[in-house]
Amino acid sequence: MSIPFWRNRDRYYRMLGSKCQKCGKEFFPSVLVCRSCHSTDVKDFEMPQSGKLLSYTLQKESISGFEDQEPMVFGLVELDNGVRVVAQIVDTPYEALKMGTKVRTVFRKVRTDGESGQIYYGYKFAPVRVTSH
Numbered sequence: 132m133s134i135p136f137w138r139n140r141d142r143y144y145r146m147l148g149s150k151c152q153k154c155g156k157e158f159f160p161s162v163l164v165c166r167s168c169h170s171t172d173v174k175d176f177e178m179p180q181s182g183k184l185l186s187y188t189l190q191k192e193s194i195s196g197f198e199d200q201e202p203m204v205f206g207l208v209e210l211d212n213g214v215r216v217v218a219q220i221v222d223t224p225y226e227a228l229k230m231g232t233k234v235r236t237v238f239r240k241v242r243t244d245g246e247s248g249q250i251y252y253g254y255k256f257a258p259v260r261v262t263s264h
């Protein structure tokens with residue numbers, strides 16, 4: 132196994148971003164140069180696994196290769212460190228979502244390569260279950 136393979140694998144199974152060692156800003160996806168202070172002293176940094184939903188949308192139209200997941204919900208999530216990411220929202224009906232819904236990172240099948248049958252995994256978000264009774 133080559134080192135680059137494991138580095139990439141890491142990025143799929145943990146949300147690895149970057150943290151600037153100079154100004155402390157955190158980024159996802161990872162950056163080579165800090166977008167805030169332009170320092171090149173940035174290190175891999177794992178993103179928090181929870182955040183809240185800022186907005187969301189229901190996608191009914193097919194994206195080739197994703198037909199089995201229709202309809203798909205996509206959301207803009209603000210992680211607990213303030214970093215914003217767009218990702219698929221799973222494990223909940225669209226109607227149950229609200230702005231501000233607490234979500235957590237889950238790692239799920241993203242798609243299956245039609246040619247090779249290889250399955251790709253990536254991060255998605257699911258609502259945090261709140262016990263209200």
Ligand SMILES: [Zn+2]
Nearest residue numbers: 151154165168
């Ligand atoms: Zn910086």
